[in-house]
Amino acid sequence: MDAVPPIQSEVLALEEPLPLDSGQSIAGVRIAYESYGKLSPARDNVVLVCHATTGDQHLASTHPITGKPGWWNRMVGPGRPIDTSRFFVICANVLGGCMGSSGPGSLAPDGKPWAMRFPVITIRDMVRAQVALLDTLGIERVYAVVGGSMGGMQALSLAANWPELAERVLCIAGTATMPAQNIAFQEVGRQAVMADPGWQEGNYYGTGKAPDAGLSVARMAAHITYLSEASLTEKFGRRLQNRDEKTFGFDADFQVESYLRHQGATFKDRFDANSYLYLTRAMSYFDLAEEQSGRLADAFTRTKARFCVVSFDSDWLYPTELSRTLAHALNAAGAPVSFVELSAPFGHDSFLLDVPALDRVVTGFLSQ
Amino acid sequence: MSQLRPDLALIAAHVAPGARVLDVGCGDGSLLEALRGKGCDARGMEIDPGDVEACVAKGLSVIQGDADADLEFYPDQSFDYAILSETLQTMMRPAQVLDELLRISRHAVVSFPNFAHWRVRLSLLTGGRMPVTRLLPVAWYETPNIHHVTIADFLALLAERGITMEQAWYLSGDKQIGAGLANLRAEHAIYLLAR
Numbered sequence: 001m002d003a004v005p006p007i008q009s010e011v012l013a014l015e016e017p018l019p020l021d022s023g024q025s026i027a028g029v030r031i032a033y034e035s036y037g038k039l040s041p042a043r044d045n046v047v048l049v050c051h052a053t054t055g056d057q058h059l060a061s062t063h064p065i066t067g068k069p070g071w072w073n074r075m076v077g078p079g080r081p082i083d084t085s086r087f088f089v090i091c092a093n094v095l096g097g098c099m100g101s102s103g104p105g106s107l108a109p110d111g112k113p114w115a116m117r118f119p120v121i122t123i124r125d126m127v128r129a130q131v132a133l134l135d136t137l138g139i140e141r142v143y144a145v146v147g148g149s150m151g152g153m154q155a156l157s158l159a160a161n162w163p164e165l166a167e168r169v170l171c172i173a174g175t176a177t178m179p180a181q182n183i184a185f186q187e188v189g190r191q192a193v194m195a196d197p198g199w200q201e202g203n204y205y206g207t208g209k210a211p212d213a214g215l216s217v218a219r220m221a222a223h224i225t226y227l228s229e230a231s232l233t234e235k236f237g238r239r240l241q242n243r244d245e246k247t248f249g250f251d252a253d254f255q256v257e258s259y260l261r262h263q264g265a266t267f268k269d270r271f272d273a274n275s276y277l278y279l280t281r282a283m284s285y286f287d288l289a290e291e292q293s294g295r296l297a298d299a300f301t302r303t304k305a306r307f308c309v310v311s312f313d314s315d316w317l318y319p320t321e322l323s324r325t326l327a328h329a330l331n332a333a334g335a336p337v338s339f340v341e342l343s344a345p346f347g348h349d350s351f352l353l354d355v356p357a358l359d360r361v362v363t364g365f366l367s368q
Numbered sequence: 369m370s371q372l373r374p375d376l377a378l379i380a381a382h383v384a385p386g387a388r389v390l391d392v393g394c395g396d397g398s399l400l401e402a403l404r405g406k407g408c409d410a411r412g413m414e415i416d417p418g419d420v421e422a423c424v425a426k427g428l429s430v431i432q433g434d435a436d437a438d439l440e441f442y443p444d445q446s447f448d449y450a451i452l453s454e455t456l457q458t459m460m461r462p463a464q465v466l467d468e469l470l471r472i473s474r475h476a477v478v479s480f481p482n483f484a485h486w487r488v489r490l491s492l493l494t495g496g497r498m499p500v501t502r503l504l505p506v507a508w509y510e511t512p513n514i515h516h517v518t519i520a521d522f523l524a525l526l527a528e529r530g531i532t533m534e535q536a537w538y539l540s541g542d543k544q545i546g547a548g549l550a551n552l553r554a555e556h557a558i559y560l561l562a563r
Contacts, residue, residue, distance in 0.1 A: 324432075
């Protein structure tokens with residue numbers, strides 16, 4: 001599938017400091033974003049797409065580092081479910097990210113990298129940055145906010161905290177409350193980074209030494225959680241990597257080991273280790289019910305948006321039960337909601353992969 | 369609405385325009401589409417994922433759920449009509465589902481195939497086996513209809529539960545018939561209920 005050439009790829013500087021849930025604020029926030037399609041004269045065709053943890057603004061354009069097609073190329077483009085001949089699609093690198101938006105790897109006002117001086121942020125803070133971007137672009141309402149995984153959490157946070165902003169909210173393979181198992185995996189990833197001597201309490205920028213090994217291990221562990229047992233078995237089984245026999249050593253004998261090592265090794269080329277700490281921290285903190293004094297339904301009583309909640313039967317990281325709980329809360333709040341568990345073999349990553357049923361659901365939800 | 373199943377067409381015709389409606393067991397969403405056409409706030413619940421996907425692809429608000437378990441998540445009186453068409457006889461706990469429908473909605477519309485229709489009776493009498501008819505086309509070991517019900521049974525349940533029958537319609541061969549000897553003559557019964 002050909003990448004859609006972006007019509008813009010820009011970095012916008014916010015004039016006002018961005019207030020944060022922690023009580024701190026960040027001055028000089030920059031937001032890197034891309035847009036596709038044309039903004040209608042009535043400004044009523046905006047679809048805001050929020051990316052997942054290790055995604056970025058290169059939604060449907062070639063990634064500048066990996067040279068690969070955009071992460072949702074199959075979903076976004078002319079005639080595709082998020083149809084760029086109809087919608088003006090915006091995707092911004094999240095606050096705390098490392099592809100041009102302000103994050104721990106970007107420069108603080110003192111001209112040095114923020115590193116761990118960057119304030120701990122939340123999902124709602126990420127959405128604050130998204131909303132500030134829309135404000136600056138003169139967009140007061142969006143036709144839809146769409147996201148998978150951490151992107152879905154942002155979509156929900158936007159609906160709960162800016163109830164007038166979005167007319168439609170599409171949350172794929174997401175959750176309204178981060179469960180313990182996910183917090184646990186996120187902690188493993190962070191500890192892998194922080195245990196690497198190259199991390200240097202986060203001050204590795206410009207030292208020629210970065211926590212590459214730790215970040216790779218974090219990615220390898222996380223990557224397993226994005227797949228399914230069935231997909232790993234089908235893809236690799238117990239097959240050996242370019243050899244006929246086991247080596248009785250600790251080389252990557254198995255294909256699955258080699259694959260994971262490759263995933264880890266290439267990840268460090270495009271992702272900042274400190275960003276990984278901040279983004280997973282934000283996810284661990286995410287609990288829309290807690291924000292609303294314990295009752296999730298209360299998060300959605302003020303919005304008039306229509307919701308669509310999608311889960312996948314093979315996703316054990318964000319299992320269907322999380323989406324069902326969300327759908328029930330939306331029902332209890334009287335919000336118009338659709339909820340469907342789709343069958344797909346790819347685990348959590350199903351939202352990024354070839355699942356024709358997802359295309360139909362997205363198309364249908366955005367059509368009405 | 370000509371393509372609608374006759375019982376659904378009848379139901380659609382009796383739902384007030386603009387009403388808030390929940391169609392429990394909405395299938396592929398054809399009733400919801402008809403109701404949406406009347407300006408209703410029409411939502412659905414369906415257990416079959418393929419049907420839910422088809423509904424969402426049509427832009428309908430449908431959640432994948434099980435009426436036996438998931439109706440409890442709706443607040444009291446959040447709908448004007450809760451519709452249960454051709455679904456009551458598949459419920460694990462039909463009586464509780466009826467109670468739930470009338471908790472979340474001012475009215476319930478319930479339709480079911482009448483197991484006391486003369487053709488069913490005849491089939492059972494002469495063949496001595498569980499009837500397989502036009503409205504009950506599946507053999508006993510595969511049918512989703514785990515609680516077969518007759519019109520007389522249903523009316524007795526309404527009386528027992530203190531549920532008011534506001535209106536009744538009876539169908540035979542897709543045509544509406546009178547209430548006389550309905551338990552013998554009607555293949556299909558549709559009730560508008562309230563509490």
